[in-house]
Amino acid sequence: MSDGFDPADFIAGFIAETEEHLASANANLLAVEAAAAQNQPTPRQIRELFRSFHTVKGLAAMVGVEPIVDLAHAMESVLRDADVAAARLLPEAVELLLKAVRAIETRVHALGKGHTVPPASAKLLDALNGLRQETTPALPGEGATSLAPELWAKLAAADRVQLTQGLAAGRRAFVLRFVPSIEQAAAGVTITSIREKAASVAEVVKVVPQSVAATAEAPPGLAFALLLLADTDGPALAQALGVAATALTPVLLVAPSPAAAEDALADEGLSTDEQQRRGVVRVDVARLDDALERLSSLVVTQFRLARTLAAMRAAGADVRELSHVVAENGRQLRDLRASIMRARMVSVAELLERIPLLVRGLSRSTGKDVRLVLATGNAELDKGVAERIFPAVVHLVRNAVDHAIEAPAERRAAGKAESGLLTVACHERSDNRLELTVTDDGRGVDAAAVAARAGAPVPETDAALLDLLARPGLSTKATVTTTSGRGVGMDVVRRIAVDELRGELSMRTTPGQGTTFALRIPLSITIVDAFSFLCGGQTFVVPVAMIEEVQELEPGRTVRGPDRRRTPRGDADRRRVPRATEMMQRRGEAVPVVRLHDLLGLDASEVARPKAIVVRREGAPLAFAVDRMLGQQEIVVRPLEDRLVKVQGVSGTTDLGDGRPTLVLDLLAISEQLLAASTQVSA
Amino acid sequence: MSELHVLCRIADVEYVVPAAEVMQMESFTGATRVPGARPDVAGLMQIRGHVVPVVDMRTVFGLPTIPPTLDSRVIVMKRGERVVGLLVDSAREVLKIRPEDFQPPPPVVSHQTEGLVKAVVQTGTRFLMLIDFGKVIGEE
Numbered sequence: 045m046s047d048g049f050d051p052a053d054f055i056a057g058f059i060a061e062t063e064e065h066l067a068s069a070n071a072n073l074l075a076v077e078a079a080a081a082q083n084q085p086t087p088r089q090i091r092e093l094f095r096s097f098h099t100v101k102g103l104a105a106m107v108g109v110e111p112i113v114d115l116a117h118a119m120e121s122v123l124r125d126a127d128v129a130a131a132r133l134l135p136e137a138v139e140l141l142l143k144a145v146r147a148i149e150t151r152v153h154a155l156g157k158g159h160t161v162p163p164a165s166a167k168l169l170d171a172l173n174g175l176r177q178e179t180t181p182a183l184p185g186e187g188a189t190s191l192a193p194e195l196w197a198k199l200a201a202a203d204r205v206q207l208t209q210g211l212a213a214g215r216r217a218f219v220l221r222f223v224p225s226i227e228q229a230a231a232g233v234t235i236t237s238i239r240e241k242a243a244s245v246a247e248v249v250k251v252v253p254q255s256v257a258a259t260a261e262a263p264p265g266l267a268f269a270l271l272l273l274a275d276t277d278g279p280a281l282a283q284a285l286g287v288a289a290t291a292l293t294p295v296l297l298v299a300p301s302p303a304a305a306e307d308a309l310a311d312e313g314l315s316t317d318e319q320q321r322r323g324v325v326r327v328d329v330a331r332l333d334d335a336l337e338r339l340s341s342l343v344v345t346q347f348r349l350a351r352t353l354a355a356m357r358a359a360g361a362d363v364r365e366l367s368h369v370v371a372e373n374g375r376q377l378r379d380l381r382a383s384i385m386r387a388r389m390v391s392v393a394e395l396l397e398r399i400p401l402l403v404r405g406l407s408r409s410t411g412k413d414v415r416l417v418l419a420t421g422n423a424e425l426d427k428g429v430a431e432r433i434f435p436a437v438v439h440l441v442r443n444a445v446d447h448a449i450e451a452p453a454e455r456r457a458a459g460k461a462e463s464g465l466l467t468v469a470c471h472e473r474s475d476n477r478l479e480l481t482v483t484d485d486g487r488g489v490d491a492a493a494v495a496a497r498a499g500a501p502v503p504e505t506d507a508a509l510l511d512l513l514a515r516p517g518l519s520t521k522a523t524v525t526t527t528s529g530r531g532v533g534m535d536v537v538r539r540i541a542v543d544e545l546r547g548e549l550s551m552r553t554t555p556g557q558g559t560t561f562a563l564r565i566p567l568s569i570t571i572v573d574a575f576s577f578l579c580g581g582q583t584f585v586v587p588v589a590m591i592e593e594v595q596e597l598e599p600g601r602t603v604r605g606p607d608r609r610r611t612p613r614g615d616a617d618r619r620r621v622p623r624a625t626e627m628m629q630r631r632g633e634a635v636p637v638v639r640l641h642d643l644l645g646l647d648a649s650e651v652a653r654p655k656a657i658v659v660r661r662e663g664a665p666l667a668f669a670v671d672r673m674l675g676q677q678e679i680v681v682r683p684l685e686d687r688l689v690k691v692q693g694v695s696g697t698t699d700l701g702d703g704r705p706t707l708v709l710d711l712l713a714i715s716e717q718l719l720a721a722s723t724q725v726s727a
Numbered sequence: 728m729s730e731l732h733v734l735c736r737i738a739d740v741e742y743v744v745p746a747a748e749v750m751q752m753e754s755f756t757g758a759t760r761v762p763g764a765r766p767d768v769a770g771l772m773q774i775r776g777h778v779v780p781v782v783d784m785r786t787v788f789g790l791p792t793i794p795p796t797l798d799s800r801v802i803v804m805k806r807g808e809r810v811v812g813l814l815v816d817s818a819r820e821v822l823k824i825r826p827e828d829f830q831p832p833p834p835v836v837s838h839q840t841e842g843l844v845k846a847v848v849q850t851g852t853r854f855l856m857l858i859d860f861g862k863v864i865g866e867e
Contacts, residue, residue: 688764691762
């Protein structure tokens with residue numbers, strides 16, 4: 045498998061590209077549907093859809109997946125007809141095409157998993173073909189006549205039929221160009237008079253206003269193109285109209301050539317999106333991960349190099365020259381790392397492109413009218429983060445439609461617009477974080493109802509209310525009511541955003557006016573800046589981003605409160621029962637101090653000047669006393685997967701260059717545990 | 728058909744594990760302790776680029792732990808997606824044992840070892856116990 049043609053590679057490429065086309069097809073179908081509701085044609089979307097299905101068909105044929113070829117072919121035909129039919133799709137056609145897109149998706153997934161691809165459903169193919177016959181009363185396409193494309197585009201379907209049928213019946217068609225001028229207006233010749241005159245001698249199919257660019261002779265202005273069907277020839281018509289014969293351009297019927305029309309469609313597609321994509325390489329994320337993995341071993345080697353260098357310097361060797369090389373190497377590694385990280389970024393817009401489909405489905409099943417606004421901008425985030433955060437966004441969107449946005453009648457009664465507004469937005473923050481917000485204008489979270497469910501006092505702040513909402517197991521389907529304005533899964537959302545991605549989740553809610561959930565997540569998680577330190581004889585690291593400050597813990601500056609909780613407990617409980625009665629002064633604030641070795645159940649070591657690592661969780665500061673800070677470096681965190689070693693407060697391991705795993709501590713999770721323990725005691 | 732088994736010693740008693748589940752053997756010089764993990768988890772070791780949890784079989788069997796020696800071995804075993812090392816006093820031999828020679832342990836032994844001994848086998852003059860790896864890692 046090392047050289048030559050690898051079908052697996054090819055299939056992976058096919059799947060990636062097809063999925064992209066299907067995603068864009070979904071978005072376009074929804075846009076067509078929305079425009080159809082306002083009776084607007086959507087030529088661009090129709091063309092893009094045509095191109096998507098055309099491409100999928102071609103790709104599927106290359107990898108030999110017949111069921112997908114069949115489906116894509118039928119879909120492509122429906123779209124070709126739609127393009128001819130004045131760029132309109134019937135609602136049932138949209139429905140059917142969405143279904144067909146899902147059918148292709150299912151088959152693509154089957155292919156991806158190495159399963160056999162089920163044949164296309166004959167029922168679906170028949171339905172698609174049935175759609176064709178209904179709409180095929182041979183509507184003329186562009187190129188059916190010699191009419192200039194920009195004029196053809198302005199014609200409604202009925203106009204086109206009128207024109208082509210008239211020509212087919214042997215009548216003549218002309219375009220009369222009329223440029224109003226002050227002189228003509230003075231002579232009483234205006235577009236109105238011309239139109240009336242034309243109507244008396246010929247049939248006016250359409251009057252198309254056109255803007256005229258400035259020329260040497262005249263300033264920019266407005267012109268009109270009148271499309272006429274007449275029974276006389278050009279000179280006779282010109283005479284009857286009182287215009288120069290050169291003002292008339294004949295329009296002729298062009299022999300139909302479906303193949304040519306198809307090619308024209310396909311080519312047109314190429315000129316837009318494909319050109320922008322040129323120069324883009326699609327890469328399997330696994331390959332980027334592999335590159336990153338190799339880079340991380342390089343980073344580890346760099347640490348070792350730096351250590352060896354330090355040892356040599358300590359031994360009195362002249363290492364100035366070598367130091368320069370090592371420093372340069374470090375800089376180059378950082379640059380390389382930045383390049384690979386950039387390659388892993390995906391656009392937020394791409395991440396959220398399935399949300400419209402989700403909202404559409406939800407609003408159908410709930411009977412609610414929901415308008416979705418996606419304000420994603422150009423933000424990008426790491427593929428790994430994107431994959432993790434997506435389910436959280438889906439939860440929030442689902443909750444908003446299911447529970448927060450009211451039914452149309454209820455909204456009307458409350459004096460709101462009948463259609464609910466759901467906004468999914470994202471903003472890039474300066475601290476390498478991305479804020480994703482999901483905002484609805486629904487009923488707001490009913491704090492009293494939530495408190496009653498939780499059996500807790502009514503929370504006074506939004507943060508406290510969110511805490512209740514995110515309590516694991518609080519919500520089951522049986523206890524969720526639509527009137528509580530919330531749904532299931534907030535604990536899941538919080539777990540993803542806070543525990544997995546080390547981000548933040550916050551909420552703002554106003555009864556009757558709506559709710560905003562904000563997810564603040566790091567743009568990437570793979571490599572982090574970290575402090576290493578010694579505690580109880582063991583080395584640990586902690587991500588810099590978690591830490592508010594590191595300071596000296598001066599022996600005379602701490603006080604110890606009375607410890608009434610030192611009741612006998614087993615050794616096994618040592619880790620979970622910290623003795624946080626020690627405090628230190630920090631800018632006028634009393635900060636509780638926890639001896640980390642105590643908390644971790646490690647042996648105490650005598651240290652002259654211990655350090656305090658200060659973190660802040662939900663506004664409350666907490667200091668962890670450690671023995672000694674060792675340094676700051678970039679680390680690659682490997683998550684701990686095995687349940688034997690998956691413990692709260694340890695987010696993974698890293699290799700600091702000594703070939704041994706070093707634990708990466710999640711001091712925020714640890715302080716949350718402590719806070720939880722203290723609220724349990726005080727409650 | 729006899730199957731290969733790795734023979735190891737824990738406090739002068741001989742045990743076997745099926746070689747089919749053994750990935751490799753490593754000498755042991757210490758592991759990174761994981762606070763809050765089960766008491767029998769000796770810690771984490773980096774083995775050929777992978778971070779592997781190591782279970783101290785002495786603690787599993789309720790015996791006092793000993794400092795690592797030159798003979799100490801970690802038997803790296805795999806079950807499904809999970810890779811876990813078993814820390815034993817020594818492991819040097821590989822034996823062929825016929826599956827039908829294994830017998831269920833007497834109920835008293837089974838109870839006393841909390842099911843950690845899956846079977847017993849007599850080969851020649853040796854009396855060996857088969858460690859239930861799944862049970863050790865909490866798999867079954």
